[in-house]
Amino acid sequence: MANIKDVAERAGVSVATVSRVLNGNSPVAETRERVLAAVRELGYRPNNVARALRTARTGTLGLIIGDLTNPFFTELADAVEDEARSLGYSLVIGNAGERPEQQDDYIRTLLDRQIDGLLVSSAGTGSAMLGEVVTSGTPLVLLDRIVPGIDAPCVRADGREALTDLAAHLAALGRRRPAIIVAPAGTPTGDERLRLFRTALAAHGIALPDACVGATPDLQPTGGRAVMRAFLDLPEPPDAVLATDNLMALGAMDELRARGLRIPEDMALVVYDEVPWFRHAAPPLTAIAQPTRELGRAAVHTLLARIEGREAESVLLPARLVTRHSCGEPTGSRVPVPSPADAV
Amino acid sequence: MANIKDVAERAGVSVATVSRVLNGNSPVAETRERVLAAVRELGYRPNNVARALRTARTGTLGLIIGDLTNPFFTELADAVEDEARSLGYSLVIGNAGERPEQQDDYIRTLLDRQIDGLLVSSAGTGSAMLGEVVTSGTPLVLLDRIVPGIDAPCVRADGREALTDLAAHLAALGRRRPAIIVAPAGTPTGDERLRLFRTALAAHGIALPDACVGATPDLQPTGGRAVMRAFLDLPEPPDAVLATDNLMALGAMDELRARGLRIPEDMALVVYDEVPWFRHAAPPLTAIAQPTRELGRAAVHTLLARIEGREAESVLLPARLVTRHSCGEPTGSRVPVPSPADAV
DNA sequence: GATCGACGTGTAATCGATTTCTTGGGGGAT
DNA sequence: ATCCCCCAAGAAATCGATTACACGTCGATC
Numbered sequence: 001m002a003n004i005k006d007v008a009e010r011a012g013v014s015v016a017t018v019s020r021v022l023n024g025n026s027p028v029a030e031t032r033e034r035v036l037a038a039v040r041e042l043g044y045r046p047n048n049v050a051r052a053l054r055t056a057r058t059g060t061l062g063l064i065i066g067d068l069t070n071p072f073f074t075e076l077a078d079a080v081e082d083e084a085r086s087l088g089y090s091l092v093i094g095n096a097g098e099r100p101e102q103q104d105d106y107i108r109t110l111l112d113r114q115i116d117g118l119l120v121s122s123a124g125t126g127s128a129m130l131g132e133v134v135t136s137g138t139p140l141v142l143l144d145r146i147v148p149g150i151d152a153p154c155v156r157a158d159g160r161e162a163l164t165d166l167a168a169h170l171a172a173l174g175r176r177r178p179a180i181i182v183a184p185a186g187t188p189t190g191d192e193r194l195r196l197f198r199t200a201l202a203a204h205g206i207a208l209p210d211a212c213v214g215a216t217p218d219l220q221p222t223g224g225r226a227v228m229r230a231f232l233d234l235p236e237p238p239d240a241v242l243a244t245d246n247l248m249a250l251g252a253m254d255e256l257r258a259r260g261l262r263i264p265e266d267m268a269l270v271v272y273d274e275v276p277w278f279r280h281a282a283p284p285l286t287a288i289a290q291p292t293r294e295l296g297r298a299a300v301h302t303l304l305a306r307i308e309g310r311e312a313e314s315v316l317l318p319a320r321l322v323t324r325h326s327c328g329e330p331t332g333s334r335v336p337v338p339s340p341a342d343a344v
Numbered sequence: 345m346a347n348i349k350d351v352a353e354r355a356g357v358s359v360a361t362v363s364r365v366l367n368g369n370s371p372v373a374e375t376r377e378r379v380l381a382a383v384r385e386l387g388y389r390p391n392n393v394a395r396a397l398r399t400a401r402t403g404t405l406g407l408i409i410g411d412l413t414n415p416f417f418t419e420l421a422d423a424v425e426d427e428a429r430s431l432g433y434s435l436v437i438g439n440a441g442e443r444p445e446q447q448d449d450y451i452r453t454l455l456d457r458q459i460d461g462l463l464v465s466s467a468g469t470g471s472a473m474l475g476e477v478v479t480s481g482t483p484l485v486l487l488d489r490i491v492p493g494i495d496a497p498c499v500r501a502d503g504r505e506a507l508t509d510l511a512a513h514l515a516a517l518g519r520r521r522p523a524i525i526v527a528p529a530g531t532p533t534g535d536e537r538l539r540l541f542r543t544a545l546a547a548h549g550i551a552l553p554d555a556c557v558g559a560t561p562d563l564q565p566t567g568g569r570a571v572m573r574a575f576l577d578l579p580e581p582p583d584a585v586l587a588t589d590n591l592m593a594l595g596a597m598d599e600l601r602a603r604g605l606r607i608p609e610d611m612a613l614v615v616y617d618e619v620p621w622f623r624h625a626a627p628p629l630t631a632i633a634q635p636t637r638e639l640g641r642a643a644v645h646t647l648l649a650r651i652e653g654r655e656a657e658s659v660l661l662p663a664r665l666v667t668r669h670s671c672g673e674p675t676g677s678r679v680p681v682p683s684p685a686d687a688v
Numbered sequence: 689g690a691t692c693g694a695c696g697t698g699t700a701a702t703c704g705a706t707t708t709c710t711t712g713g714g715g716g717a718t
Numbered sequence: 719a720t721c722c723c724c725c726a727a728g729a730a731a732t733c734g735a736t737t738a739c740a741c742g743t744c745g746a747t748c
Binding site for chain 4: 003004005015016018019020023046047048049050051052053054055
Binding site: 077078092093106277279 | 345387389390391392393394396397402412413415418419421422425429434436437439450452453455456457458476480481565594597598601619620621623624625626627
C-alpha cells in the first residue's frame with residue numbers, strides 16, 4: 001500500500017505538501033495538480049491509524065447496545081448510524097448481549113481505540129467501566145437507559161403519556177386485573193415503567209398487586225415466558241399483561257400459545273416497543289411506540305455537542321400508545337391517533 | 345490519559361521495558377512488579393491506535409451487511425460478533441442499507457482504518473470497492489451473497505434441499521399456481537433461488553410462469569407489497585407465493601391484509617429466512633431456515649484462515665424447510681422435522 | 689532599487705507504541 | 719582470577735501521518 005512518502009516522491013514534493021493538498025490547505029494550483037495526479041496513479045489512501053495518532057481524533061463514535069438481535073436496539077442503532085454517518089463520523093457498534101461484563105469489555109476496547117465519543121444503552125447498573133469513561137474524559141451520552149451515579153446526559157423516551165392512555169384503554173375495555181413483566185427491581189427503566197403504569201391504573205381505581213409484577217433478569221423470550229407461566233398459575237390470574245420489552249412479549253406469547261389461550265379473549269397483551277411485525281401477529285398487538293429514530297438522532301447530536309465542548313442537556317421524548325386488537329376491540333374514543341404504518 | 349512514558353518514569357525503567365512487560369517478554373520478576381504497579385497506579389491503558397500503527401495489526405474485523413434492521417442480517421451479525429470476540433478480534437459493523445454507494449463508502453472507511461480482514465454481504469453486484477479490497481491485499485470473505493468477478497471465498501447457505509421439500513409440500517397441498525418474489529434478475533442469490541425453485545416445481549409438473557416472477561429492487565416491505573399487488577391483479581392470480589426475504593414477506597402480508605385476503609385460504613405464503621416472530625404470525629408462517637449462526641461462525645473462521653495465510657475454501661451449508669400453517673394444513677408425510685424452536 | 693510582507697514549500701518534531709540494536713553486568717567455566 | 723557468554727534493560731529507529739517553524743522567492747511600496 002502506497003504511503004504519503006511514495007506520493008511525495010512521485011509528485012516531486014515533500015510529504016508536508018501532500019498532506020496540505022489532501023487537507024485543503026495552501027498549495028498553489030499547479031503543485032496541487034501534480035500531487036493529486038500522484039495520488040490517483042498510486043491509488044493512495046491516507047492511513048487513518050497514523051492520522052488518528054497524530055491528531056488525537058479518530059472520527060469514530062462508539063455505541064453500546066443491550067442486544068443486537070432486539071429489534072428495538074437495531075432500529076436505534078440504525079438511526080444512530082445514519083445520523084453519525086451524515087455528520088462525517090463512523091460508528092462502532094458494541095453488542096453487550098445484556099451482560100455487564102461483556103459491556104465493560106467492550107467499553108474498554110472502545111476506549112483503547114480512542115473513539116471520540118461514546119453512546120451507551122447500558123446493560124445493568126453496575127458498570128465499573130462507565131465510571132472510567134467519565135474520568136477518562138471521553139464524552140459520554142446515555143441512551144434509553146439511565147445509570148445511577150453516572151454523570152452524563154441521557155436521551156430517552158418518556159412513557160408517562162402512553163401509559164396513562166394505556167390505563168384508560170384497559171379500563172374502558174373492562175380489564176380489572178392487570179399485570180406487568182419487567183426487569184428486576186433496581187433497574188431504573190423497569191422501575192419507572194412499573195411506577196408510571198401503577199399510578200396510571202390507580203387513577204381508574206385499578207390496583208397492580210405485587211403478585212402481578214413479574215421480574216425477569218434476562219430481557220429475553222425465555223424470561224417473559226417464565227413470568228407469564230407464573231401469572232397463569234396464580235389462583236387468580238391477571239386479565240391483561242404489559243410486557244415492557246418486545247422480546248419478553250414474544251416469550252409471553254409462546255406460553256399463551258402453548259396453553260391454547262387466546263389473545264385477547266383469555267388475556268390482553270400490550271407490548272413496550274413497536275416492531276413492524278406486531279401488526280401481523282395474531283391478533284395485531286397493541287403497543288407502546290418509542291420514538292426510536294428520533295432518540296438515535298438526538299443522542300448523536302447531544303454527543304457531538306459534548307465532543308465539541310458545547311452544552312449538552314438530557315433529552316426526553318414522548319412515547320405513544322398504538323392501539324390494535326390485543327386488548328379487545330378498541331373503542332375509538334380515548335385512543336390516540338393510530339400509527340400511519342398501520343394504515344394497511 | 346497516562347501514556348507508556350509516564351509509566352516508564354514512574355517505574356524507573358525505559359519505555360521498552362514497559363512494553364516488554366505488557367507483552368509478556370523477558371523482564372525479570374522484580375522489574376515486572378514495579379512496572380505493573382505503575383500501570384495500576386496510573387490507570388494506564390495502551391493506546392491501541394499507536395500500537396496498530398507500529399504493528400500494522402488492528403485486531404479488528406469489518407462486516408458489511410445489507411440492512412441493519414433486517415433480522416436475518418442482525419442474527420448473522422450477532423453470530424459473527426460472538427465468534428470474532430471469542431477469538432480476540434473486535435468487529436466494526438457497516439450498514440450498507442442495501443445501497444451500493446453506501447456500501448462502497450463503508451468499505452473505503454474500513455480500509456482506511458486498516459482493519460485486518462473484511463466480511464461482506466454485498467448489496468448489489470457492481471461494487472467498485474470490492475475490487476479494490478482484493479487488490480489492496482486485505483483478506484476478504486463474502487458472506488451469504490456471491491459477487492461475480494470477485495475472487496474470494498464465499499460462505500453461504502444452499503437452498504436446494506429446502507426448495508425441493510417446499511415444492512413437494514406445495515404439490516401435496518394442491519397448490520398449482522405458485523409465484524415468487526425475488527431480487528431483480530442479475531442478482532446471483534435471487535437468480536439462484538428462482539432457478540432452484542423452478543426446477544423443484546417442475547419435478548412435480550408445476551410451472552412457474554414469468555408472470556409469476558415478481559422482482560423488486562429494494563429488499564424492503566414496500567417492494568414485496570408492490571409485487572404482491574401485481575400478483576393479485578393478474579387475471580389468474582397465483583395460489584402460493586414464496587417471498588425470498590423476510591422483509592419482502594412482511595410487505596406481501598401487508599397487501600393481503602389490506603385486501604382482506606386470508607392466509608392460507610386465499611393465498612399460501614412461504615418465507616425465506618426464519619425469524620422468531622413467524623410462529624406468532626396469523627397463521628404461523630412456513631419458512632426456509634438458513635443456518636444463520638453457523639454461517640456467521642464459518643465466515644469468521646474462513647476469514648481468519650485468510651488472515652493467517654492459511655488455505656480458505658468456500659463454505660456451503662444446507663438450509664431447511666420449517667413447515668407451519670401458511671400453505672394449508674401440513675400433511676405430515678413428506679415434511680421434514682420441524683424446528684425445535686417451534687415446540688411451544 | 690532596496691526592504692518588507694506574504695505566501696508557498698521544505699525540514700523536522702511529534703503522536704505512543706513496538707522492536708532492533710547496543711550495552712553492561714553477573715555468573716559459570718577454566 | 720580471568721574470560722566469555724548470556725540476558726536484562728536502555729537508546730534509538732520506526733510506523734505514517736500532521737503541523738510548527740524556517741527559509742526562499744516574488745511582488746509591492748517607498
